[in-house]
Amino acid sequence: MRIVLLGPPGAGKGSLAGLIKEMQSIAHVSTGDMLREEMKKGTPLGQEIKGLIDKGALVPDEVVTRLVEQRVKTDPQLVQGYMLDGFPRTVQQARDLDLILKKAGQPLDFALNMETQLATILKRLAGRRVCKKCGALYHVDSKPPKAPGVCDVCRGPLFQRTDDNEETIRKRMAIYRESTQPIVEYYARSGRLKAISGDKETEDVRDELVKILNDAKKPNQDQKPGRS
Ligand code: ADP
Protein backbone atom coordinates (compact mmCIF):
# COMPACT_ATOMS: atom_id res chain seq x y z
CA MET A 1 0.00 0.00 0.00
CA ARG A 2 1.32 3.43 -0.97
CA ILE A 3 -0.13 6.44 0.83
CA VAL A 4 0.50 10.17 1.07
CA LEU A 5 -0.08 11.71 4.51
CA LEU A 6 -1.36 15.27 4.70
CA GLY A 7 -1.97 17.30 7.83
CA PRO A 8 -0.95 20.54 9.52
CA PRO A 9 1.71 20.74 12.25
CA GLY A 10 0.15 19.52 15.49
CA ALA A 11 -2.57 17.53 13.73
CA GLY A 12 -1.23 14.31 15.20
CA LYS A 13 0.32 13.05 11.98
CA GLY A 14 3.17 11.47 13.90
CA SER A 15 0.89 9.21 15.92
CA LEU A 16 -1.20 8.48 12.82
CA ALA A 17 1.97 7.30 11.05
CA GLY A 18 2.72 5.11 14.07
CA LEU A 19 -0.73 3.50 13.89
CA ILE A 20 -0.45 2.85 10.16
CA LYS A 21 2.94 1.27 10.67
CA GLU A 22 1.44 -1.06 13.28
CA MET A 23 -1.46 -2.11 11.06
CA GLN A 24 0.19 -2.30 7.65
CA SER A 25 3.88 -2.67 8.48
CA ILE A 26 4.84 -0.22 5.77
CA ALA A 27 7.73 2.22 5.98
CA HIS A 28 7.40 5.86 6.96
CA VAL A 29 9.24 8.08 4.47
CA SER A 30 9.73 11.67 5.62
CA THR A 31 11.30 14.12 3.18
CA GLY A 32 12.30 16.36 6.10
CA ASP A 33 14.36 13.44 7.49
CA MET A 34 15.77 12.62 4.05
CA LEU A 35 16.88 16.21 3.51
CA ARG A 36 18.49 16.36 6.95
CA GLU A 37 20.35 13.11 6.12
CA GLU A 38 21.62 14.66 2.92
CA MET A 39 22.78 17.73 4.88
CA LYS A 40 24.70 15.54 7.31
CA LYS A 41 26.64 13.97 4.44
CA GLY A 42 28.06 17.40 3.65
CA THR A 43 27.82 16.87 -0.12
CA PRO A 44 27.48 19.94 -2.36
CA LEU A 45 23.79 19.06 -2.63
CA GLY A 46 23.60 18.76 1.16
CA GLN A 47 25.16 22.19 1.58
CA GLU A 48 22.75 23.74 -0.89
CA ILE A 49 19.83 22.15 0.99
CA LYS A 50 21.13 23.42 4.34
CA GLY A 51 21.30 26.98 3.01
CA LEU A 52 17.66 26.82 1.98
CA ILE A 53 16.28 25.11 5.08
CA ASP A 54 18.15 27.47 7.41
CA LYS A 55 16.49 30.37 5.63
CA GLY A 56 13.10 28.72 6.10
CA ALA A 57 12.71 28.28 2.35
CA LEU A 58 11.44 25.21 0.55
CA VAL A 59 13.87 23.01 -1.34
CA PRO A 60 13.25 23.18 -5.13
CA ASP A 61 10.72 20.69 -6.48
CA GLU A 62 13.23 18.97 -8.80
CA VAL A 63 15.68 18.33 -5.97
CA VAL A 64 13.16 16.80 -3.54
CA THR A 65 11.38 14.86 -6.27
CA ARG A 66 14.67 13.38 -7.48
CA LEU A 67 15.54 12.24 -3.94
CA VAL A 68 12.11 10.68 -3.48
CA GLU A 69 12.29 8.98 -6.88
CA GLN A 70 15.70 7.46 -6.10
CA ARG A 71 14.48 6.28 -2.72
CA VAL A 72 11.26 4.60 -3.89
CA LYS A 73 13.09 2.93 -6.76
CA THR A 74 16.05 1.59 -4.84
CA ASP A 75 15.13 1.10 -1.16
CA PRO A 76 14.29 -2.61 -0.69
CA GLN A 77 12.34 -1.75 2.47
CA LEU A 78 9.77 0.10 0.40
CA VAL A 79 8.74 -2.89 -1.71
CA GLN A 80 5.80 -3.67 0.61
CA GLY A 81 4.63 -0.08 0.37
CA TYR A 82 5.18 3.15 2.25
CA MET A 83 3.62 6.35 3.49
CA LEU A 84 5.06 9.63 2.31
CA ASP A 85 5.20 12.40 4.91
CA GLY A 86 6.16 15.96 3.93
CA PHE A 87 5.84 15.12 0.26
CA PRO A 88 4.22 16.28 -1.98
CA ARG A 89 4.34 19.85 -0.75
CA THR A 90 3.39 21.48 -4.04
CA VAL A 91 0.99 20.46 -6.82
CA GLN A 92 4.00 20.12 -9.13
CA GLN A 93 5.46 17.53 -6.76
CA ALA A 94 2.10 15.71 -6.63
CA ARG A 95 1.97 15.55 -10.44
CA ASP A 96 5.57 14.35 -10.72
CA LEU A 97 4.97 11.73 -8.06
CA ASP A 98 2.04 10.37 -10.08
CA LEU A 99 4.21 10.20 -13.20
CA ILE A 100 7.04 8.42 -11.40
CA LEU A 101 4.74 5.88 -9.76
CA LYS A 102 2.78 5.31 -12.95
CA LYS A 103 5.99 4.53 -14.84
CA ALA A 104 6.98 2.12 -12.09
CA GLY A 105 3.55 0.46 -12.28
CA GLN A 106 3.02 1.17 -8.58
CA PRO A 107 0.34 3.85 -8.36
CA LEU A 108 -0.56 5.61 -5.15
CA ASP A 109 -3.50 4.08 -3.28
CA PHE A 110 -4.75 7.30 -1.73
CA ALA A 111 -3.89 10.50 0.11
CA LEU A 112 -4.96 10.59 3.75
CA ASN A 113 -5.75 14.07 5.00
CA MET A 114 -5.79 14.60 8.73
CA GLU A 115 -8.40 17.27 9.34
CA THR A 116 -7.85 19.02 12.61
CA GLN A 117 -9.48 22.12 14.07
CA LEU A 118 -7.32 25.08 14.93
CA ALA A 119 -8.57 24.92 18.54
CA THR A 120 -7.27 21.35 18.91
CA ILE A 121 -3.92 22.25 17.43
CA LEU A 122 -3.54 25.29 19.66
CA LYS A 123 -4.28 23.18 22.72
CA ARG A 124 -1.84 20.46 21.67
CA LEU A 125 1.07 22.64 20.63
CA ALA A 126 0.72 25.28 23.35
CA GLY A 127 0.84 22.56 26.03
CA ARG A 128 3.66 20.64 24.40
CA ARG A 129 6.93 20.31 26.31
CA VAL A 130 10.13 18.76 24.99
CA CYS A 131 13.06 17.24 26.88
CA LYS A 132 16.21 19.19 26.17
CA LYS A 133 18.42 16.13 26.59
CA CYS A 134 16.57 13.23 24.92
CA GLY A 135 13.76 14.88 22.93
CA ALA A 136 10.94 13.01 24.72
CA LEU A 137 7.56 14.71 24.27
CA TYR A 138 5.12 15.67 27.03
CA HIS A 139 1.90 17.60 27.31
CA VAL A 140 0.96 19.63 30.38
CA ASP A 141 -2.61 18.21 30.39
CA SER A 142 -2.68 14.95 28.48
CA LYS A 143 0.79 13.59 29.16
CA PRO A 144 2.37 15.41 32.09
CA PRO A 145 5.78 14.32 33.41
CA LYS A 146 5.83 12.76 36.91
CA ALA A 147 7.72 15.76 38.29
CA PRO A 148 6.90 19.15 36.72
CA GLY A 149 9.55 20.34 34.27
CA VAL A 150 11.63 17.14 34.53
CA CYS A 151 11.89 14.32 31.96
CA ASP A 152 10.67 10.90 33.19
CA VAL A 153 13.14 9.12 30.92
CA CYS A 154 16.44 10.93 31.52
CA ARG A 155 15.67 13.58 34.17
CA GLY A 156 16.64 16.29 31.68
CA PRO A 157 14.94 19.71 31.79
CA LEU A 158 11.74 20.24 29.76
CA PHE A 159 11.29 23.30 27.60
CA GLN A 160 8.70 24.83 25.29
CA ARG A 161 9.65 25.32 21.63
CA THR A 162 9.70 29.02 20.79
CA ASP A 163 7.48 28.39 17.75
CA ASP A 164 4.84 26.66 19.92
CA ASN A 165 3.09 29.88 20.91
CA GLU A 166 -0.38 30.90 19.80
CA GLU A 167 0.62 33.66 17.41
CA THR A 168 3.23 31.57 15.61
CA ILE A 169 0.94 28.53 15.53
CA ARG A 170 -1.78 30.59 13.82
CA LYS A 171 0.78 31.78 11.27
CA ARG A 172 2.12 28.28 10.61
CA MET A 173 -1.46 27.06 10.13
CA ALA A 174 -2.29 29.84 7.66
CA ILE A 175 0.83 29.07 5.63
CA TYR A 176 0.06 25.37 5.75
CA ARG A 177 -3.54 25.87 4.58
CA GLU A 178 -2.47 28.08 1.73
CA SER A 179 0.16 25.69 0.44
CA THR A 180 -1.63 22.42 1.08
CA GLN A 181 -5.18 23.23 0.01
CA PRO A 182 -4.29 22.91 -3.70
CA ILE A 183 -2.73 19.49 -3.03
CA VAL A 184 -5.82 18.34 -1.15
CA GLU A 185 -7.92 19.48 -4.12
CA TYR A 186 -5.60 17.73 -6.56
CA TYR A 187 -6.23 14.38 -4.85
CA ALA A 188 -9.93 15.08 -4.32
CA ARG A 189 -10.43 15.76 -8.04
CA SER A 190 -8.96 12.40 -8.92
CA GLY A 191 -11.07 10.62 -6.28
CA ARG A 192 -8.09 9.62 -4.16
CA LEU A 193 -8.63 11.74 -1.06
CA LYS A 194 -9.59 10.20 2.26
CA ALA A 195 -10.10 12.20 5.43
CA ILE A 196 -9.46 11.26 9.03
CA SER A 197 -10.23 13.43 12.04
CA GLY A 198 -7.33 14.62 14.13
CA ASP A 199 -9.61 16.03 16.84
CA LYS A 200 -10.22 12.67 18.48
CA GLU A 201 -8.32 10.53 20.93
CA THR A 202 -5.94 7.89 19.62
CA GLU A 203 -8.39 4.99 20.16
CA ASP A 204 -11.07 6.63 17.99
CA VAL A 205 -8.51 7.51 15.34
CA ARG A 206 -7.49 3.85 15.35
CA ASP A 207 -11.10 2.71 14.67
CA GLU A 208 -11.51 5.22 11.87
CA LEU A 209 -8.22 4.13 10.35
CA VAL A 210 -9.16 0.44 10.39
CA LYS A 211 -12.27 1.30 8.35
CA ILE A 212 -10.31 3.37 5.85
CA LEU A 213 -7.65 0.72 5.35
CA ASN A 214 -10.25 -2.06 4.95
CA ASP A 215 -12.22 -0.01 2.43
CA ALA A 216 -9.06 0.67 0.47
CA LYS A 217 -8.38 -3.05 0.15
CA LYS A 218 -11.83 -3.86 -1.24
CA PRO A 219 -12.19 -3.78 -5.01
CA ASN A 220 -14.23 -0.88 -6.31
CA GLN A 221 -17.32 -1.01 -4.08
CA ASP A 222 -19.00 1.95 -5.71
CA GLN A 223 -19.83 -0.02 -8.80
CA LYS A 224 -21.71 -2.78 -6.99
CA PRO A 225 -25.49 -2.53 -7.21
CA GLY A 226 -27.73 -2.69 -4.15
CA ARG A 227 -25.34 -1.01 -1.79
CA SER A 228 -27.15 0.33 1.26
P1 ADP B 1 8.34 21.16 8.86
O1 ADP B 1 7.24 20.66 7.99
O2 ADP B 1 7.99 21.25 10.31
O3 ADP B 1 9.01 22.39 8.34
P2 ADP B 1 9.95 18.94 7.81
O4 ADP B 1 10.87 18.07 8.57
O5 ADP B 1 8.82 18.32 7.08
O6 ADP B 1 9.48 20.02 8.87
O7 ADP B 1 10.80 19.76 6.71
C1 ADP B 1 11.90 20.55 7.06
C2 ADP B 1 12.26 21.43 5.89
O8 ADP B 1 12.66 20.62 4.77
C3 ADP B 1 11.14 22.29 5.35
O9 ADP B 1 11.03 23.49 6.03
C4 ADP B 1 11.55 22.50 3.90
O10 ADP B 1 12.52 23.49 3.79
C5 ADP B 1 12.20 21.18 3.55
N1 ADP B 1 11.26 20.24 2.92
C6 ADP B 1 10.75 19.08 3.44
N2 ADP B 1 9.93 18.46 2.56
C7 ADP B 1 9.92 19.24 1.44
C8 ADP B 1 9.28 19.16 0.17
N3 ADP B 1 8.44 18.14 -0.13
N4 ADP B 1 9.49 20.15 -0.72
C9 ADP B 1 10.31 21.18 -0.45
N5 ADP B 1 10.96 21.32 0.72
C10 ADP B 1 10.77 20.37 1.66
Ligand code: ZN
Ligand atom coordinates in the same frame (compact mmCIF):
# COMPACT_ATOMS: atom_id res chain seq x y z
ZN1 ZN C 1 14.71 13.22 28.53
